[in-house]
Amino acid sequence: MSACTTTDFPAYRGRMEYLCLGCGARFAIDELHYTCPACGGVFLLQDRSFDSLKETPGAAWRALFDARAATKHDPLRGIFRFYELMAPVVEPSDIVWLGEGNTPVVSASPALRALLGGQRMAFKNDGQNPSASFKDRGMACAFSFLRALMRKKNMKSLLAVCASTGDTSAAAALYAAYVGGGISSVVILPEGKVTPQQLAQPLGSGATVLEVPGVFDDCMKVVEHLADNYDVALLNSKNAWRILGQESYAFEVAQWRDWDLAGVCVFVPIGNAGNITAIMSGFLKLTELGVIAKPPRIFGVQTSHADPVWRYYQKPAAERAFSPVKVRPSVAQAAMIGDPVSFPRVRHFAEKLEQAYGAGAFQVVQVSEQETIEGMLLANRHGHISCTQGGECMAGLLKARDLGLIDTDETAVLDATAHMLKFIGFQDMYFENSFPPEFEITPDPALANRPAPVISAGEKAALSPEAFTVKAAENIVARLGLARK
Ligand SMILES: *Cc1c(COP(=O)(O)O)cnc(C)c1O
Numbered sequence: 001m002s003a004c005t006t007t008d009f010p011a012y013r014g015r016m017e018y019l020c021l022g023c024g025a026r027f028a029i030d031e032l033h034y035t036c037p038a039c040g041g042v043f044l045l046q047d048r049s050f051d052s053l054k055e056t057p058g059a060a061w062r063a064l065f066d067a068r069a070a071t072k073h074d075p076l077r078g079i080f081r082f083y084e085l086m087a088p089v090v091e092p093s094d095i096v097w098l099g100e101g102n103t104p105v106v107s108a109s110p111a112l113r114a115l116l117g118g119q120r121m122a123f124k125n126d127g128q129n130p131s132a133s134f135k136d137r138g139m140a141c142a143f144s145f146l147r148a149l150m151r152k153k154n155m156k157s158l159l160a161v162c163a164s165t166g167d168t169s170a171a172a173a174l175y176a177a178y179v180g181g182g183i184s185s186v187v188i189l190p191e192g193k194v195t196p197q198q199l200a201q202p203l204g205s206g207a208t209v210l211e212v213p214g215v216f217d218d219c220m221k222v223v224e225h226l227a228d229n230y231d232v233a234l235l236n237s238k239n240a241w242r243i244l245g246q247e248s249y250a251f252e253v254a255q256w257r258d259w260d261l262a263g264v265c266v267f268v269p270i271g272n273a274g275n276i277t278a279i280m281s282g283f284l285k286l287t288e289l290g291v292i293a294k295p296p297r298i299f300g301v302q303t304s305h306a307d308p309v310w311r312y313y314q315k316p317a318a319e320r321a322f323s324p325v326k327v328r329p330s331v332a333q334a335a336m337i338g339d340p341v342s343f344p345r346v347r348h349f350a351e352k353l354e355q356a357y358g359a360g361a362f363q364v365v366q367v368s369e370q371e372t373i374e375g376m377l378l379a380n381r382h383g384h385i386s387c388t389q390g391g392e393c394m395a396g397l398l399k400a401r402d403l404g405l406i407d408t409d410e411t412a413v414l415d416a417t418a419h420m421l422k423f424i425g426f427q428d429m430y431f432e433n434s435f436p437p438e439f440e441i442t443p444d445p446a447l448a449n450r451p452a453p454v455i456s457a458g459e460k461a462a463l464s465p466e467a468f469t470v471k472a473a474e475n476i477v478a479r480l481g482l483a484r485k
């Protein structure tokens, strides 16, 4: 490891394999696998050489990752800053970097913190990724691996498909458009269940966009059928390479905190449960290598309109049995999933956390739709750029405080999983009081913010340009009660 400078590409190569969480079977990575051919279980990717990384002390890893934060070498600028923990089977020329990763962790505004009785908290703005959501982390890893695979197998073309609540397809289409080289992308969306911004993204990237009536869970089944029976690459989070890329979120939180996670609680919205899986896995990896002393506490958040994971963990351990739920319309639309594909992965890592660090190491809280949208408004009125799913985390923090699960001197890191602009239609619905009843949201009129006219077009037409300027300014003076200098 000492031979590795910040400009060199790392020398280490791992021996990665798919590991089935259902039956423990292992498969080589020279084929694409999504579910276990033996038992139908989901996979994790494991590096069989991982233990050799433990020979490097934690302090040396910290120094290496900190030095790499200043790299001028494109392949290592993004999630592959953590190359040895990411996908150490790809070569520099395989790595796709579109500027993803290294998103800021922004402390709560002073007023927001004061409002919450001094609660330490911050948003990690994963909406500041290139397609404006965290999905880019996973896509960067998945596409880098696809490139490596195509190179090794001398493949000329590859069709990448995904089902999406909007952001997976935006990310897949963006990366496919950039990478080109025979990779094309098809995205399958639930008709009318993605925002106009999210629909515009894959259209703009030139992907083939197909709509299916129903919700995400319906699309997922169609895509699984395609991946099981036809020659396509699946880009949903069933694809374990995506999970791996999303672990970078955990690595970055740790690095942002200068590798000290004492008293940190990380809040993550749960949809298909890929992201929370990746985050738990990432923190556990860092702990195993001695890069951090222990993982932060992890809080999953679900709204009452799509809460299968919360329902599962509500029950005492002996009585737990997973059952999917039928989702209802949700402002946290990107997480509106009733049968999360990665649930077995969540269970796997939650168990590990609980066994090592006790009952509070992993928890799930449930919030209402009203709390979710108002969580977003609260954040954004204090200078944050949270999407509705980030609002879900904000609401989750408030819920955890109410339930006595977190103290004000602990630091809550809330995952703002996308940029607020992707979900801005829900803000409009709140301000205009136009939510259909199924959302169960009653706007507080005091929070509605609308543009106010200064002068009518008719009045403007009747005035000279100079008179118009003065009149418009006077109207503003009257409205704001401005004092003369
Ligand atoms: C995909 C997505 C989620 C849900 O993440 P999962 O990995 O499916 O649990 C939450 N927020 C946003 C903005 C997303 O795009």
Ligand SMILES: [Zn+2]
Residues within 6 Å of the ligand: 020, 021, 022, 023, 024, 025, 036, 037, 038, 039, 040, 041
């Ligand atoms: Zn299996």
